[in-house]
Every structure is written in structure tokens, then in C-alpha cells.
Amino acid sequence: MDKIxxxxxxxxxxxxxxMLANVVTCLEMRARPPVKADPPAGSxxxxxxxxPDLDAYRDLFRRIGEEWMWTSRLVMPDEDLKAILEHPGxxxxxMRDGEKRVGLMELDFRKEGECELVFFGLVAEAIGNGAGRLMMNAAIANAWSKPIGRFWVHTCHFDxxxxxxxxxRSGFVPYAFFVEVSEDPRxxxxxxxxxxxxxxxIEAP
Structure with a gap:
């Protein structure tokens, strides 16, 4: 994580x-876990x-994460976000349900030998129908198809x-806590x- x-x-x-204080949990897997069965995919x-187009990306990011205080890609300058999304790593x-985007999964292979699951989420109406397991199975398969020795993710108590x-349940093991302090985007x-x-x-006086 940055700025530790x-x-x-x-x-x-x-x-x-x-300002906000957010307790972050970091989790990792050091080997590919046993494969879990995919639920029926349906549509x-x-x-x-x-x-991705920045406006379309941020729209999905917001629809998924606004209720869980996902902020980083909303406050990031366009040129910085574009550089990340266009990086080959x-x-x-x-995730689509028909023609509608309902889920986002982002993998970061920029550090040699490992992969970070940077973002993973679904819009509210897609939670509980198997989309999360389908995405996670795909994330694990994609990450471990590369020459890595570590797959990791962090989440927080706002999530x-x-x-x-x-x-x-997907095979990640918690290994560290951090506290992140940032401006309240609201x-x-x-x-x-x-x-x-x-x-x-809580507003400043």
C-alpha cells in the first residue's frame, strides 16, 4: 500500500x-487454492x-462503490487514471448482466511476482445471485495463470x-491491519x- x-x-x-479514519484489512494467498464450482451464469x-472510457469507468466505479466509500478513482486526476488503466500490467x-455492466474487477501485475486484486465489486442489485463467485473464480484463475507467488487484496471496514x-472463503488469509486517514469525499x-x-x-467547524 502507498504512503505507509x-x-x-x-x-x-x-x-x-x-477527515475519515478507515481500518484496512490486508489479505493474501501464496498458492492457488482449490477450485470452487461456478454457480449458474444465466445472463x-x-x-x-x-x-475503458474514463466516464464509463467512473460511472461503474461509483455505482458499485459509492455506498461503501470507494473514493480513490473519483478524486484521481484524469491523466493519472488514464495512465493506470492503459498500463499493460x-x-x-x-461483469455484464445482459448488456448492463454490473461488476468491476481489476488486477494489477505491475510488481513482478505478484498480483493485487485492486478493485472487486458489484452493484447492489447483482449481489447474491452468484456474480461474485463467478468473478472471484475468474480473478483467481487469471492471477495464477501468470508467474506469481502472491495474490493479495485489501478491504476496509467501510466496505x-x-x-x-x-x-x-475464497482462499485469502488476513495478514495486516492499517489505518487510512483521508478527506471525506462527501x-x-x-x-x-x-x-x-x-x-x-462530521463537518469541520
Whole structure:
């Protein structure tokens, strides 16, 4: 993860108003796990999304992540996001239900010998119909088809409450916690003020 500083001291650490403190869980797998059966796909299909249009990408990113406080790609300058999405070491996939994009999966192979599952999520109406397992099976197969020794992901306590257990059932093992402090995007105009209602909105005086 980027910008890792000195460990926090034991006890409570104050967070300024207008900022968010997010507990991040990092998980990894060091070998390909046993294959889990795919659920029936029905109208679902996963497709590679090469060099996606930034507006279309951010629209899907927002539809999936706004309720879970996904912010990074919403606040990133266009040129930085374009450089990432067009990098040959980045693989972006979209889950479709018919013609509608309902899921996003992004794999990062830029560091030799490993793969990061950077983003993995579904729009609310696609959760619980097997799309998540289809995407995860594809993520694992794609990652381990390359010469890697480590596949890893991080999630946070703002995310879907079932995220950590889903990753563990898929073969990932937790190995570290971090605390991320960042501006609240609901106060900067990057996200709706009523988004992520489970995260209290605390304005600067």
C-alpha cells in the first residue's frame, strides 16, 4: 500500500473534523487454492474491458462503490487514471448482466511476482445471485495463470460487511491491519452528501 507511515501509538488517536479514519484489512494467498464450482451464469458474463472510457469507468466505479466509500478513482486526476488503466500490467474486467455492466474487477501485475486484486465489486442489485463467485473464480484463475507467488487484496471496514469473510472463503488469509486517514469525499463534492449512510458525516467547524 502507498504512503505507509510510522505505526500509530496504542490508544485513541484523534482525527480532524472533515477527515475519515478507515481500518484496512490486508489479505493474501501464496498458492492457488482449490477450485470452487461456478454457480449458474444465466445472463451473466465477464469480459475484458481494455482501456475503458474514463466516464464509463467512473460511472461503474461509483455505482458499485459509492455506498461503501470507494473514493480513490473519483478524486484521481484524469491523466493519472488514464495512465493506470492503459498500463499493460493492469487488467480490467466488467461483469455484464445482459448488456448492463454490473461488476468491476481489476488486477494489477505491475510488481513482478505478484498480483493485487485492486478493485472487486458489484452493484447492489447483482449481489447474491452468484456474480461474485463467478468473478472471484475468474480473478483467481487469471492471477495464477501468470508467474506469481502472491495474490493479495485489501478491504476496509467501510466496505460491504461480508467482504472479509468472502475473501477468506475464497482462499485469502488476513495478514495486516492499517489505518487510512483521508478527506471525506462527501465534503469535497466528489460524492453525494447522503452516500454511505453507515459512515457518520462530521463537518469541520
Amino acid at each position: 507511515n510510522a505505526p500509530l501509538p496504542a490508544g485513541y488517536s484523534p482525527v480532524p473534523p472533515g 451473466l458474463r465477464l469480459e475484458r474491458w481494455s482501456e 493492469i487488467e480490467v474486467f466488467a 460491504h460487511p461480508g467482504a472479509v469473510s468472502f475473501y477468506q 465534503l469535497t463534492g466528489h460524492m453525494r452528501r447522503d452516500a454511505a449512510a453507515h459512515v457518520p458525516l
